[in-house]
Amino acid sequence: MDAGLLQKLSEVSAEERAILSGQRQIDRSLYMDGSRDVISGDKLLSPGKLITIRPHTRFVAFPEHTHDYVEMVYMCRGTTHHRVNGTEIELREGELLMLGQNARQSIAPAGEEDVAVNFIVRPEFFSGTLPFLGEEETPLRRFLVSCLTGENETGWLLFHVAGLLPVQNLIENLLYTLLENTPNRRGIHQLTMGLLFAQLINHTETLQFETEEQNAVLSVLRYVEENYREGSLTQIAQALHYELPSLSRLIRRRTGKNFTELLQEKRLSQAAWLLRNSDRRIDEIAQAVGYENLSFFHRLFSARFGCSPRHYRLCK
Numbered sequence: 001m002d003a004g005l006l007q008k009l010s011e012v013s014a015e016e017r018a019i020l021s022g023q024r025q026i027d028r029s030l031y032m033d034g035s036r037d038v039i040s041g042d043k044l045l046s047p048g049k050l051i052t053i054r055p056h057t058r059f060v061a062f063p064e065h066t067h068d069y070v071e072m073v074y075m076c077r078g079t080t081h082h083r084v085n086g087t088e089i090e091l092r093e094g095e096l097l098m099l100g101q102n103a104r105q106s107i108a109p110a111g112e113e114d115v116a117v118n119f120i121v122r123p124e125f126f127s128g129t130l131p132f133l134g135e136e137e138t139p140l141r142r143f144l145v146s147c148l149t150g151e152n153e154t155g156w157l158l159f160h161v162a163g164l165l166p167v168q169n170l171i172e173n174l175l176y177t178l179l180e181n182t183p184n185r186r187g188i189h190q191l192t193m194g195l196l197f198a199q200l201i202n203h204t205e206t207l208q209f210e211t212e213e214q215n216a217v218l219s220v221l222r223y224v225e226e227n228y229r230e231g232s233l234t235q236i237a238q239a240l241h242y243e244l245p246s247l248s249r250l251i252r253r254r255t256g257k258n259f260t261e262l263l264q265e266k267r268l269s270q271a272a273w274l275l276r277n278s279d280r281r282i283d284e285i286a287q288a289v290g291y292e293n294l295s296f297f298h299r300l301f302s303a304r305f306g307c308s309p310r311h312y313r314l315c316k
Contacts, residue, residue: 001076001172008179009055009076010115019059026060041069041122050125051189053178056080056116062107070121070147073097074171078114082107084156091116094162096171096200100147103155117175123147125190132194136265137255138201139209139218158208159200167203170196216240216247217254221262228266229290233259267291268304275313282309 012020015027031039045052056073064083073080075091082089083106084099091097099105101123110116126144133141143157161167174192177185200206204222209215223236236259237247252258257265267289274285283294286309291297301309 001168002176005172005176005179006076006115009117009175010112011055012112013055013057015057016059019057024060026057026062032065037063037065039065039067039069041067041120044120045069045122050122050186051178051193052120053175054118054120056107056110056118058110058112058114061109062105064104064106066104067099067101067120070101070123070126071099072119072121073099074117074119074175076115076117078111078116080107080110080114080116089158091158092162094168096159096161096167098143098157098159100143100155101150119174119178123150125193128190129194129197132198133201134269136269137257137262138221139204139207139214140197140200142255144197159203160206160208161200161203164199164203164206167196167199170199213250214254216242217251220247220251220259221255224259224262224266228263228270229288231263263290264300268301271297271301271309272305272312275309282313285309 015030018027031043033040033043044054073082073091073096075093075095077093079093080091082091082097084097084103089097126148130141130144130148133144139157159167170192174189174196177188177192204218204225207218209218219240220236223231223239227235233248234244237244240247242250248259251262255262271285271289274280274288275282278285280288286292286294286297291300298308301312305312307315
């Protein structure tokens with residue numbers, strides 16, 4: 001991270017000075033209304049703002065709480081220790097933790113060299129970033145949609161992305177524009193966040209989920225991504241040591257689609273990409289994505305995109 005940016009984020013705040021002077025707990029009035037253990041976005045965001053950042057308060061334990069906004073915690077330096085929905089999480093330098101509104105979190109005291117930044121985000125901010133995620137079912141897309149609708153089934157997502165330079169650069173860009181109040185910032189923030197999410201989707205191997213079931217569904221989605229041409233539910237069920245009916249029900253419950261629909265969605269998405277970005281014949285593209293029957297491919301493609309593959313290529 002840029003040394004100047006890290007220095008700004010590392011500065012000891014007025015709240016932290018009070019803690020170092022003997023205050024033994026957080027000042028609840030800075031975060032919460034009354035006795036409720038819900039951190040209020042109205043306390044942290046200026047009127048009309050959808051996103052801001054706030055360095056994590058060090059030197060004191062943060063008691064269990066939820067938020068009425070979506071929180072993204074990025075570890076700039078050092079480590080912080082979180083307990084989220086009963087799971088212990090050590091957030092290390094370069095990692096990103098996303099928390100939905102209903103996630104219950106407590107945080108152990110951090111030292112002076114432990115610099116974490118909280119992105120405080122109104123759910124409606126993400127309506128501008130969803131187009132970057134496409135329409136394929138992914139854990140990140142489902143998380144954001146659930147935050148927007150208030151369902152928030154997922155709770156939290158942890159991305160082990162410390163070694164991914166494109167992700168680190170985008171997070172640093174986002175931190176800079178938020179810290180410096182860059183002109184035209186709302187559009188820049190949504191564009192940068194959208195690009196960040198697009199990168200995260202390409203690296204599902206870095207993602208850690210809340211439960212074993214969610215990790216199983218993530219494995220299915222990775223399998224579809226890598227084996228869409230000839231993949232089968234039987235094969236992935238055997239690899240995950242699941243009974244076929246149990247895995248089928250789990251996929252439907254967690255994604256809203258069955259395995260065949262996920263496979264078909266990926267095949268048609270890949271076919272559309274090839275039509276836009278290659279000169280291969282349509283019959284070759286159909287075979288490349290897993291369809292031997294050209295008529296069947298045409299029928300599925302037309303139902304999905306509202307036009308024939310040939311017309312899609314000409315229009316795109």
